[in-house]
Amino acid sequence: MASTMLATSLLLTTTACSSGDEVTTKPNTPAKSERPTADAKTTSPEPSKEADAKVGDSITLRGANDGEQLDVTVKKFLDPAKGADEFNQPQSGKKWVAVQLQLVNTGSRAYSDSPANGAKVADTDGQRFDSWFGEIAAGPAMASDLNLPAGEKALGWIVFEIPKTSKVVTVQYGMNSGFAEQTGQWKVS
Template identity: 60%
Template sequence: MFQHTRIRLAATAAAVVVAAVGLTACGAGADDEIVDKPKTKASAAGKGQEKNEEKGGKEDAKDEGKGSGVAKVGDTLALKGMDSGSGLDVTVKKVVDDAKSSDEFFTPESGKRWVGVQFELVNTGSKAYSDSPSNGAQIVDDQGQQFPSVIAEITAGPSMSSDVRLKPGAKALGWIVFEVPKASKTATVTFAMDSGFAQQVGEWKL
């Protein structure tokens, strides 16, 4: 009986550890680096920033005036993974608010709606990329509430695969779906490599 009690306590402790890891993956940590500058203007390496500094900051002022300093739909962000040599160019291609289900038997819960975001991933690293991209994506509303992705098929187009494998230079395209309250106003969509565990988090304004 004593042995059974020890086994039960060990199982409980393991469950607590798994739950803690899951919570860490879903939320952005204090040490995370938010990447929101489009690659064409300023990549994660800061090349665009260096050019602007050489011009006396004129380009920065111009971008701020147009509100184009932060990544938006259509922009590409260069992100890095946890492993050395892993990297992606991530582009938010399209967004469909109140997306329609392609399956009449599977629709959003009462009081909620689906928001579809089409992502393009290009492996810019020196090693193969293998992950379930939807695990690292979230939508955030104007109140700061975060909503993870859901498994759903929408009429806008094919979903992003749950098992994406890309050799260096290869790309993947697909929709990731999020379920949010009908009253919520979406503000940003975020993406991080390694199922959300990577330190760099890409952010696009919706």
């Protein structure tokens, strides 16, 4: 009995630690000087106020392959998002919301992906929604076949179709069409 419990405990520990999946909500902060200046007064440090990322904040994410890294910024969020024309409209009983993402390749190699595949939104009920094809009046869509060289950036809108009664509270983005171990999360309301 004891050996069975030990084996089960080891299996559960191994399983829990093996995934490596991580959702990060901590925005990037400007680097601070680590050395105090000669005239710096000795004071107790202020308590850390780690707020969740919000619209305008960047989160650094690692990709699934060595050298893949992006600084991802939620530039804008629209609820509702207006269709570009009479042909680009949500289905009956639905509305469109949209997030404008900026991706900056801070890695050491080119990054290739379809960014909309790695984006999701969640509403107040916990329902999660994948991206949706639609052109909006706010501006151009994020490239569907992005090939981003190191040091360059991409900017574009990703659209989601959700029930009219839903209120989106978070946006998530994961590299490699959402299969990377890290996912960034931003509060939008």
